[in-house]
Amino acid sequence: QQVVLKKNTQYNQQLIDKLNKPHQFWQTQPMPNINEMDKLKPGPIQLGVLAEVRKDPFNLIDKFEWFNVDLRNEEQAQQVYTLLKENYVEDDDNMFRFDYSIEFLRWALLPPGQYSDWLIGVRVNQKLVGFITGIPVTLHIENEQNKVKMTEINFLCVHKKIRANRLAPVLIKEITRRVHIKNMWQAVYTAGIVVPTPISQTRYYHRSLNAKKLIEVGFSSLSARQTISRQQKLYKLPEEPKTPGIRPMKKKDVAQVTKLLNEYLKNFKLYFKYTDEEVKHWFLPRKDVISTYVVEKEQGIVTDFLSFYNLPSQVIKNPKYTHLRAAYSYYNVATQTPIVQLMYDALILAKNEGYDVFNALDIMDNEKFLKELMFCPGDGQLNYYLYNWKLENDMLKPEEIGIVLV
Numbered sequence: 001q002q003v004v005l006k007k008n009t010q011y012n013q014q015l016i017d018k019l020n021k022p023h024q025f026w027q028t029q030p031m032p033n034i035n036e037m038d039k040l041k042p043g044p045i046q047l048g049v050l051a052e053v054r055k056d057p058f059n060l061i062d063k064f065e066w067f068n069v070d071l072r073n074e075e076q077a078q079q080v081y082t083l084l085k086e087n088y089v090e091d092d093d094n095m096f097r098f099d100y101s102i103e104f105l106r107w108a109l110l111p112p113g114q115y116s117d118w119l120i121g122v123r124v125n126q127k128l129v130g131f132i133t134g135i136p137v138t139l140h141i142e143n144e145q146n147k148v149k150m151t152e153i154n155f156l157c158v159h160k161k162i163r164a165n166r167l168a169p170v171l172i173k174e175i176t177r178r179v180h181i182k183n184m185w186q187a188v189y190t191a192g193i194v195v196p197t198p199i200s201q202t203r204y205y206h207r208s209l210n211a212k213k214l215i216e217v218g219f220s221s222l223s224a225r226q227t228i229s230r231q232q233k234l235y236k237l238p239e240e241p242k243t244p245g246i247r248p249m250k251k252k253d254v255a256q257v258t259k260l261l262n263e264y265l266k267n268f269k270l271y272f273k274y275t276d277e278e279v280k281h282w283f284l285p286r287k288d289v290i291s292t293y294v295v296e297k298e299q300g301i302v303t304d305f306l307s308f309y310n311l312p313s314q315v316i317k318n319p320k321y322t323h324l325r326a327a328y329s330y331y332n333v334a335t336q337t338p339i340v341q342l343m344y345d346a347l348i349l350a351k352n353e354g355y356d357v358f359n360a361l362d363i364m365d366n367e368k369f370l371k372e373l374m375f376c377p378g379d380g381q382l383n384y385y386l387y388n389w390k391l392e393n394d395m396l397k398p399e400e401i402g403i404v405l406v
């Protein structure tokens with residue numbers, strides 16, 4: 001009886017703490033909070049001192065141990081895949097959960113220049129129960145002179161059975177330490193939740209490709225006047241893309257795609273600059289991971305390209321379907337083809353690749369095609385965060401964001 005009472009009081013105390021001091025962890029981090037916004041000048045909030053960076057890993061509760069994940073190792077990749085498949089992001093009604101594939105994770109987390117100690121796992125008795133990742137990026141912030149080498153954080157995940165152990169803050173602190181050790185002091189990340197302090201709040205839009213299935217899995221719903229067959233007719237797409245010369249990207253296109261992409265991204269306040277090597281990694285088609293199509297005119301000139309990545313969701317309880325096949329808009333550059341026509345072709349190509357829905361955020365120039373191509377606003381928002389950096393005006397509009405995190 002005593003033990004149960006103690007456990008409950010301990011748990012209740014944790015709840016009381018949570019309610020009284022929300023964001024207790026985040027208040028300790030160099031993120032501008034509301035009242036000090038006006039005082040700080042644009043740029044780093046805290047200047048890091050390499051000599052002061054802790055050399056040893058943060059302490060873990062006993063039996064928990066740090067573990068650098070080697071995603072090239074099949075067994076370790078399987079462990080990461082299973083942890084995410086069973087414990088990663090779900091929608092608010094717990095109907096869907098992301099199901100990132102192993103090949104996708106290798107694409108997302110093994111880019112050129114990756115550090116082996118930035119894919120961090122926590123294990124208990126050889127079982128993976130926690131994960132967080134960083135990849136090295138150079139982010140251009142608000143103007144050309146701010147080219148900041150930093151980390152892009154992603155895939156923070158703690159096993160459902162060991163939540164409320166305060167493991168997530170330790171994972172964040174440990175990857176921060178491993179980034180600081182490399183003399184990098186900023187980070188960029190996104191999250192569906194709001195913690196201090198978003199630099200932009202973007203919104204998801206969805207374009208139905210398989211209306212019937214979206215209704216059957218509960219992703220879409222029918223209003224009184226709508227019927228399934230009406231919806232199918234409304235969202236019907238032609239068999240073939242409209243743009244002459246559109247075809248899958250090949251290795252020979254890398255140099256032209258790099259030029260088009262870097263030129264286009266200068267329009268935004270937050271963007272990466274890509275080398276040929278990086279374009280090869282991020283855009284050359286990989287089956288069931290990334291699709292990129294280029295528009296080739298006479299003499300082999302590439303004038304436009306479109307790209308989308310594959311992120312299926314497990315349908316948690318449904319008699320007929322186990323997965324929702326979703327294509328997510330990645331980077332699209334239209335210099336000769338009208339953007340609406342280019343993205344209409346993206347829908348047709350995604351439908352032909354077997355996707356049920358095409359998702360896009362209202363960032364970059366996406367507003368220009370979302371309404372006309374019958375995208376519907378989703379219920380969630382994706383917040384962008386910059387760690388240890390004060391922007392000129394604190395917030396950026398979605399159309400000023402030029403980066404997509406997978």
Ligand SMILES: CNCCCN(C)c1ncc(F)c(N2CC(C(=O)NCc3cnc4ccccn34)C2)n1
Nearest residue numbers: 089090091096097098190204313359360378405406
């Ligand atoms: C760095 N990390 C971001 C991952 C990419 N992210 C979360 C994302 N980028 C663009 C989107 F357009 C988007 N989505 C449209 C919304 C949606 O489809 N909501 C219903 C739903 C279906 N399946 C799931 C699984 C989890 C949560 C909601 N789900 C979420 N998500």
